[in-house]
Amino acid sequence: MNKAKKAIKAIFEIMKHPYLLNTIIEDESFKKRQFEKEFPHISHFKEIPFEYFLQEEEITIQPFAFLGGSSLATDLGLLQLLCKQNSVENYLEIGTWRGESIANVAPFISKGYTLNLSDEELSKLGLESDYIKMHRFFSKPIKNVTHLYGHSQKFDFESLHTKFDLIFIDGDHHTEAVYKDTIRLFDFRQNNKSIIVWHDAKSDPETPRYEVLLGIYRAIPKHLHEHIYLVGNSLCAVYLTNKPNWVKAKINKTPKKYFEVCIKQKSLEN
Numbered sequence: 095m096n097k098a099k100k101a102i103k104a105i106f107e108i109m110k111h112p113y114l115l116n117t118i119i120e121d122e123s124f125k126k127r128q129f130e131k132e133f134p135h136i137s138h139f140k141e142i143p144f145e146y147f148l149q150e151e152e153i154t155i156q157p158f159a160f161l162g163g164s165s166l167a168t169d170l171g172l173l174q175l176l177c178k179q180n181s182v183e184n185y186l187e188i189g190t191w192r193g194e195s196i197a198n199v200a201p202f203i204s205k206g207y208t209l210n211l212s213d214e215e216l217s218k219l220g221l222e223s224d225y226i227k228m229h230r231f232f233s234k235p236i237k238n239v240t241h242l243y244g245h246s247q248k249f250d251f252e253s254l255h256t257k258f259d260l261i262f263i264d265g266d267h268h269t270e271a272v273y274k275d276t277i278r279l280f281d282f283r284q285n286n287k288s289i290i291v292w293h294d295a296k297s298d299p300e301t302p303r304y305e306v307l308l309g310i311y312r313a314i315p316k317h318l319h320e321h322i323y324l325v326g327n328s329l330c331a332v333y334l335t336n337k338p339n340w341v342k343a344k345i346n347k348t349p350k351k352y353f354e355v356c357i358k359q360k361s362l363e364n
């Protein structure tokens with residue numbers, strides 16, 4: 095089909111189903127162009143190599159379900175390392191899901207809070223009961239974890255009477271939601287050294303995800319953009335003020351190192 099025929103067909107389809115317009119404005123290439131227009135001072139993303147955090151450490155990722163929606167092992171490792179290396183006391187996350195991320199950091203923090211839409215809210219969204227049932231699966235029994243229920247844009251964080259050393263934003267990944275979560279939670283940092291981690295700021299460990307990055311850069315004041323970094327080998331972006339080593343993010347890198355991953359099955363009965 096030639097371009098003119100395609101355009102006419104597309105216009106007819108959009109007239110019949112206006113929701114199709116969303117597929118254009120939510121498209122990554124559209125978001126990328128929007129990002130470049132709004133943030134011309136960001137000519138490249140700065141990326142902190144994963145080994146900057148890992149150094150000589152050997153870390154164990156557990157629990158790790160290896161199921162749909164799991165973060166990467168390196169994402170969970172990054173959270174553990176940041177908590178350990180920065181003596182994180184109070185940790186807050188948006189997006190509990192199976193409770194894997196909070197369960198991974200729980201041994202390295204004093205107190206963790208994790209917020210998710212309640213089962214009723216998930217049910218009203220028409221989500222499957224098996225999916226809803228899996229929420230908090232790993233984190234429910236953990237003593238230093240408090241489960242919070244509600245919508246991140248409405249939840250009264252003041253009611254917790256605490257500020258946070260590390261905030262992990264992993265709820266709704268649409269640009270507007272990331273923007274609103276970030277702008278709200280920026281004020282709940284304990285101090286200027288407090289860390290923010292955003293999940294899914296890349297669609298794979300090398301490819302920036304503009305849908306999420308647009309929300310992040312819109313929410314963080316322009317004079318603080320220098321503190322936003324992608325993290326190598328992960329899907330995360332971080333807000334870090336301690337001037338870490340970084341390189342220019344690029345795709346199709348030749349690996350200069352590799353990781354060794356040991357897989358061990360653990361029984362849930364014991």
Ligand SMILES: C[S@@+](CC[C@H](N)C(=O)[O-])C[C@H]1O[C@@H](n2cnc3c(N)ncnc32)[C@H](O)[C@@H]1O
Nearest residue numbers: 165189190191194195210211245246264265266
């Ligand atoms: C990607 S999952 C979180 C994964 C989890 N952090 C982990 O790594 O193990 C995202 C979760 O956020 C929840 N969610 C989505 N939008 C939300 C919102 N606005 N407020 C609270 N929770 C939300 C969803 O129900 C889902 O369980």
